[in-house]
Amino acid sequence: MIESLIAVIIFSLTLWFVGSPLFKKEEETLISSVNDNLRLKKETVLSTIRDLELDFALKKISDDQYQELKNQAYQEGAEILKKIDKDQENKDWKERIEKDLERMKHEI
Numbered sequence: 001m002i003e004s005l006i007a008v009i010i011f012s013l014t015l016w017f018v019g020s021p022l023f024k025k026e027e028e029t030l031i032s033s034v035n036d037n038l039r040l041k042k043e044t045v046l047s048t049i050r051d052l053e054l055d056f057a058l059k060k061i062s063d064d065q066y067q068e069l070k071n072q073a074y075q076e077g078a079e080i081l082k083k084i085d086k087d088q089e090n091k092d093w094k095e096r097i098e099k100d101l102e103r104m105k106h107e108i
Contacts, residue, residue: 038084045077 052073056066 035084035087038080038087042077042080042084045073045080049073049077 049070052061052066052069055061056063061069
């Protein structure tokens with residue numbers, strides 16, 4: 001009876017240790033994809049701002065249009081930077097939790 005219970009526990013732990021990296025890879029890929037997407041959006045906003053400044057300098061757009069479009073781009077850029085910062089903060093917390101879990105596994 002006890003031997004069967006121990007065998008089930010060992011099997012479960014082995015399955016968890018073997019399977020957990022597979023799930024971790026998918027999650028890391030998803031996080032990486034989100035980060036890449038945010039960084040691409042940031043670069044797009046920066047490019048838009050540069051283009052706006054050039055168009056304004058060449059008198060292609062009015063001062064009112066320039067101010068409105070620039071404000072929109074800055075707002076969008078600020079939102080993207082907040083998301084990037086939040087993702088980095090979440091990643092830092094996740095790494096700290098994983099380190100604590102690893103430490104706890106070794107203590108057991």
